[in-house]
Amino acid sequence: MGTQTHGGAALPEPSTDAGREALRSVREEPHRTVVALDFDGTLAEIVPNPEDARAHPDARTALTALAPKVASVVVVTGRPAAVAVEYGGFDRTPGLEHLVVLGHYGAERWDAVTRTVQAPAPHPGVAASLAELPSVLDELGRREDSWIEEKGRAVAVHTRRASDPAAAFDALRTPLDALATRHGLIVEPGRYVLELRPPGMDKGVALTDHLRRYDARSVLYAGDDLGDLPAFAAVERFRADGTGRTGLLVCSGSTEVTELATRADLVVPGPPGVAALLTELAARLPGQSAARLP
């Protein structure tokens, strides 16, 4: 990983031509740039209990510095939007008055201007799956190995706290696929989590819509998990359409997921690395943003 120095601290340099071109565009036209960020594993450190996750303090400070200088900062997360807002402290941070949070992989949209969540009606398969889950886990002898996260529009089964998290994850994969299919849902696999959620939306669809709303010319997307791959693909399409649009793919690196690192233009060491990147980027951007869509 190369670096560009400015004052004391260094700005990490992407390892690809596309990434370097995107970083140049971001610095030249910040008011046409969208900065899009995953929450868990990217803005927040991974912790054993999902309810304990909080935005890294340096990440929140960096977003505060960056947000007034770019067209939009948006958090794109598998969490319910209201949970990400709470755990991120996004509704009480000066400088983030125009933040948008796309929750449930884009099914929910919260914005800091209206402070409301827009969302479709809940899918009936979620409640039905939740009702069946305890007996499915009992039959597999995996009740003790799993923790159920009720998310409203989805239900997630975590195995991080099992004695062998990978074995528990593997054992649950096929039965939870079957349960989801029975109720018209899909399974979204993540870092020791299998999430049963409605089909038809993903982070790529959500990000593409957001880029269109802001008429973006450049995008920086940072993520750490499999659920971020559709957003990576959306950025790849965005920057390959022949109109000169650019995109920088950032992987918040971990030993648990390797798929993103191979596709990224820049790999940084987890949430502290993401925070450092955003801090150094903000320090190099001039002035206030011109574009201010809700």
Ligand SMILES: O=P(O)(O)OC[C@H]1O[C@H](O[C@H]2O[C@H](CO)[C@@H](O)[C@H](O)[C@H]2O)[C@H](O)[C@@H](O)[C@@H]1O
């Ligand atoms: O799209 P994201 O913002 O990355 O959210 C994806 C899932 O993240 C959460 O689970 C992950 O983080 C937990 C807290 O660090 C960790 O314990 C777990 O092992 C990770 O998979 C969250 O609980 C899920 O609801 C999200 O879908």
